[in-house]
Amino acid sequence: MNNFTLFKRGFKNGIPIFLGYLAVSFTFGIAARNSGLSSLQAILISATNLTSAGQFAALGVIAASSGYIEMALTQLVVNLRYCLMSSSLSQRFDPKMKSHHRYLISFGVTDEIFGVSSAYERENVPPAYCYGLIAAAFPGWVLGTALGCLSGDILPASVLSALGVALYGMFIAIIVPPTKNNKVLLGVVVISMLLSLVFAVTPILKEISSGFRVIILTLVIASAAAYFFPIKDEEEAQYE
Amino acid sequence: MNNIYIYMFIMAAVTYLIRMLPLALIKKKITNKFFKSFLYYVPFVTLAVMTFPAILDATENVWSALAAFVVSMIIAYAGGGLPIVAGIACVVVFVVERFV
Numbered sequence: 001m002n003n004f005t006l007f008k009r010g011f012k013n014g015i016p017i018f019l020g021y022l023a024v025s026f027t028f029g030i031a032a033r034n035s036g037l038s039s040l041q042a043i044l045i046s047a048t049n050l051t052s053a054g055q056f057a058a059l060g061v062i063a064a065s066s067g068y069i070e071m072a073l074t075q076l077v078v079n080l081r082y083c084l085m086s087s088s089l090s091q092r093f094d095p096k097m098k099s100h101h102r103y104l105i106s107f108g109v110t111d112e113i114f115g116v117s118s119a120y121e122r123e124n125v126p127p128a129y130c131y132g133l134i135a136a137a138f139p140g141w142v143l144g145t146a147l148g149c150l151s152g153d154i155l156p157a158s159v160l161s162a163l164g165v166a167l168y169g170m171f172i173a174i175i176v177p178p179t180k181n182n183k184v185l186l187g188v189v190v191i192s193m194l195l196s197l198v199f200a201v202t203p204i205l206k207e208i209s210s211g212f213r214v215i216i217l218t219l220v221i222a223s224a225a226a227y228f229f230p231i232k233d234e235e236e237a238q239y240e
Numbered sequence: 241m242n243n244i245y246i247y248m249f250i251m252a253a254v255t256y257l258i259r260m261l262p263l264a265l266i267k268k269k270i271t272n273k274f275f276k277s278f279l280y281y282v283p284f285v286t287l288a289v290m291t292f293p294a295i296l297d298a299t300e301n302v303w304s305a306l307a308a309f310v311v312s313m314i315i316a317y318a319g320g321g322l323p324i325v326a327g328i329a330c331v332v333v334f335v336v337e338r339f340v
Binding site: 099 | 244246247251267282283284285291292325329331332
């Protein structure tokens with residue numbers, strides 16, 4: 001497949017990300033205006049960060065006029081899960097892939113772009129495919145922010161509510177199909193969801209932020225799975 | 241009052257570095273069986289943990305979200321592709337919220 005075809009495929013698979021981001025960043029735009037930022041500042045934040053939880057957390061830091069170090073630490077803690085995602089993704093690129101591709105694609109390692117890239121059917125994910133995903137997702141994030149800033153009621157609540165679920169539908173479309181022929185993956189997905197539920201409802205455990213919940217459960221469950229069910233070499237090709 | 245643009249620079253820089261460093265530093269394929277397997281399982285765990293139960297709070301009411309969750313799981317298991325599952329999830333929420 002040539003680069004343009006790969007780019008187009010990525011772009012097409014990125015359309016659900018575009019729609020989901022439109023809804024989520026729309027609420028970010030509204031929140032940013034409410035906390036006193038100008039539209040331009042809010043759009044600039046979305047265009048340079050491309051992340052949801054980190055940006056919402058930043059609004060709190062800015063509103064409280066907290067220190068710069070606190071801002072850096074907040075971003076580090078809220079976004080630390082990307083470190084795990086980039087590490088996982090590092091094994092899905094051709095070792096010979098040029099550095100500038102690594103630096104550019106890094107910017108786009110969001111939960112969703114990481115998820116869709118990981119679901120690529122071969123071991124080595126081509127950069128053009130990632131660029132296609134980013135080319136669809138990034139405008140959704142920036143455009144949604146702009147719309148949210150300019151008018152909180154361009155998109156009715158019913159549409160926002162419906163679009164808000166797109167990203168989760170996408171996650172499900174990524175993790176469920178491979179579980180069909182792989183009992184270990186099925187177990188990993190089911191246990192992950194159950195423990196996530198336990199963390200969400202149990203007193204004390206539910207005080208842990210969702211960012212840390214992802215990190216803790218990923219370290220525990222993926223380690224246990226790796227220890228008890230190490231992947232066999234022939235299993236490497238099984239990415240879809 | 242702190243400078244808003246310095247805040248913005250710090251945010252962007254920290255977020256980018258977290259994403260970029262692992263990709264820039266780990267260029268080779270890891271041969272250690274445990275780490276290799278761990279990284280293989282990472283996307284399944286992170287996405288599953290992020291999906292449930294968070295999906296239940298993603299919409300106007302919990303029933304439309306639950307319906308979207310169940311329908312998405314079934315269609316994904318039956319082999320529906322990514323845009324199809326995501327699209328149907330949205331439609332289910334929209335339709336259910338007209339009735340509940």
